Ligand code: HEM
């Protein structure tokens with residue numbers, strides 16, 4: 001994070017590569033979720049459930065990102081704020097230490113929803129873009145996407161384990177000023 005904050009034009013990079021794409025996808029995605037009509041009761045096929053969970057995970061990600069990004073930006077108070085450079089590690093630990101549910105419930109669910117949504121999204125995107133036409137191709141691509149799901153999930157869980165291994169912060173220096 002320190003290295004990221006040392007980048008020149010960080011604001012421009014963040015907006016171009018992170019915020020604008022996510023905002024575009026979020027607005028479009030929420031519209032799709034809001035206008036879609038789930039029909040898993042009539043057609044209880046496996047892949048229909050996958051698509052249903054694509055929408056469920058989307059809603060979870062919206063809520064998670066509001067908590068995660070605005071929290072780290074300090075919008076909900078200094079107790080959740082990420083303070084880069086001098087207090088990067090401590091403030092991340094402090095953020096996760098606020099309540100047991102942050103580390104053991106909110107983040108695991110946010111990570112799981114994100115890993116599922118990305119992997120399943122890439123699987124369905126290959127169909128709509130005409131890349132995987134045959135059933136065979138879709139099955140093979142499914143294995144790749146499942147691998148991506150496991151890989152990103154492992155990275156997310158390792159990040160959370162990493163957070164646990166930072167020593168507890170009892171009196172945050174940045175709160176004292
Ligand atoms: C494994 C748990 C996670 C940890 C430890 C973590 C940590 C962080 C930290 C420390 C920041 C602040 C960066 C900064 O201000 O420079 C941040 C920002 C961010 N995180 Fe996470 N994060 C996690 C999971 C996620 C997930 C699952 C998503 C996707 C849904 C996500 C999306 C973002 C976004 C979009 C930002 C804002 C980027 C920016 O301000 O440049 N994070 N995260």
Ligand code: HEM
Pocket residue numbers: 022025026028029030032033054055058059061062065114117118120121122124125126128
């Ligand atoms: C912020 C909240 C989000 C919402 C509301 C949302 C919503 C959706 C919805 C409804 C779909 C299904 C579109 C369809 O097949 O008709 C979708 C697809 C997808 N989502 Fe998200 N999403 C969100 C965040 C993310 C994030 C953080 C990522 C990962 C970077 C992501 C990656 C994808 C991908 C790769 C697809 C497949 C795109 C395609 O079929 O062309 N989404 N999203």
